Amino acid sequence: MADDGSVQLYGRLVGAEVRSAMEYPGPFAASLLTSFAIAALEVVAVAAIFSNVDELVGWSLGEVVLLTGLAQTAFHLSEVAVGQLDRLPDLVRSGRLDTYLLRPRRVLFQVVTQDVDLAALGKLAQSVAVLVVGLAAADVPFGPRSAALLVVSLVGGAVIYAAVWIATTAVTFWLIDSREVSAAFTYGGRQMSMYPLGVFAPSVRTLAHYVVPLAFTAYYPALGLTGRHDPLGAPAGLVWAGPGVAAVTMAVALAIWGTGIRAYRSTGA
């Protein structure tokens, strides 16, 4: 994508968004704080569960907070990048997508950059804070291996969530409004990744590996970081599989998106 200047364009669009937000620093700070607090409520819910149990299917509070931090950070990274896909149904319904088809940039690029949501940075900051607490509480050892695994996992996780967002939003090209279906996989996926896989039935675990590979966004990275063996018996090498799985998932998602664009018929006006 770099060859058509999209990277520079992305930088300029984000820069413009930052400058416009800074015109009203008070409301911008308020929206950042609000999204920070909102994201914190979900962690409160996870932590509250441990007022009833000492461990959840063999996982301690610290380890589950680590899972939550990994899942949320990867999710919110993808939300900052492609969260604007939520607006695709409006673009299709109003017919404005037609103008995007005429411009010399990829439609996907135009949709995700139409209005960069800086308030999502508040959620990202909150999830990084949870991640740091989780790393400490789960006694993750400092060192190059942990650092490398963390970076690889977050990038892989964010790409997997972004792919889920792209693939499920593309449903809009056939069904007009995809938001509910998208939400089931994106928000539902994040919610699922916040808990150990052992919580779920075998059929759900299978889906989380082969259909929507959420197991690679938080569960395997958390196993690798804490040095645990998978109580469900998966091979240890899967810990590093995130980026490979993410690449395959993204390729499939982009293929679905491309098929959707070709199937798109304007609603007309």
Place this chain on the structure above:
Amino acid sequence: MAEGHGAGIAGSWREWSLPNVPGDGSPHVLGPVPGRAVRSDVVRVYVEVARRAFRRFATYRGATVAALFTNTVFGILLTSVVAAVVRSRGGAPIDGLDRDGLVTQIWLGQGLIGVVNIFFRTPDLTERIRAGDVVVDLYRPVDLQAWWAAVDVGRAGYEVLVRFIPPVAVGVLLFDARLPALVDVPAVVVAMVLAVAVSFGLRFLASASGFWVLDARGIERVLLTVWLFGSGMTIPLPLLPDGFEAAVRLLPFAATIQGVSDVWTGTTSPSLPVALAGQAAWAVALLAAGRAVLSRATRKVVVQGG
């Protein structure tokens, strides 16, 4: 009249000083009932509004199917979580709720979320206030709050049929959720009606905030998240530490889902009448607050639009 004041300054801010019109039989009639309305006609208007809202929502079939899909996905995820919690306790119940009791609340919540409309599906009033169209509504010889309450009754009635019954049926048939005891059914119905009243009260206040802030959608987003947590949708409130649970239960959000679930599962505390009275108190307080806010807004308000 609206047209007279606004002509020629399209797209700018306009200040209106409106008389307190709703319900006083104003001669400037733009609404569906011509002339001075007598009492039985007024009731008939609201019944008709509710009926039309019911029918209008019945046209959103695709959205309903998609929403049911999402409800089912979240129902399965949360069922797994609460079942794992009880399993990790060796099966010991939490605040009187065993595994099946908690699972009952999960599927009840998935069924109720559309009925009490936490996600502000079709936020018409918010949009009409934002766009300034609400001025026209205020000139109608009907009460603005009662009008939108009637719309919500029609909407909720439709959602009970298509959004409430299917998730509860899935929960009962596939995940061992329980139906309420037969003697509790009337109380459950009362609790659900009160839940809709409380939820309307909350949403009306959020929409009405649009009279003062530029865009009420930000407030609605915040409300949505706090509501999801406070109602016991994120996790059932009995799973919270006791002091925290007591504090969350003091808020109105608990009346919309947790309150119904308590009645349904027979775990009201300290007693059923007290629980229903608490719900009713919130409904009355929120509807009264909505009236107060509306009357302030209609006396002197800046309406946006062009």
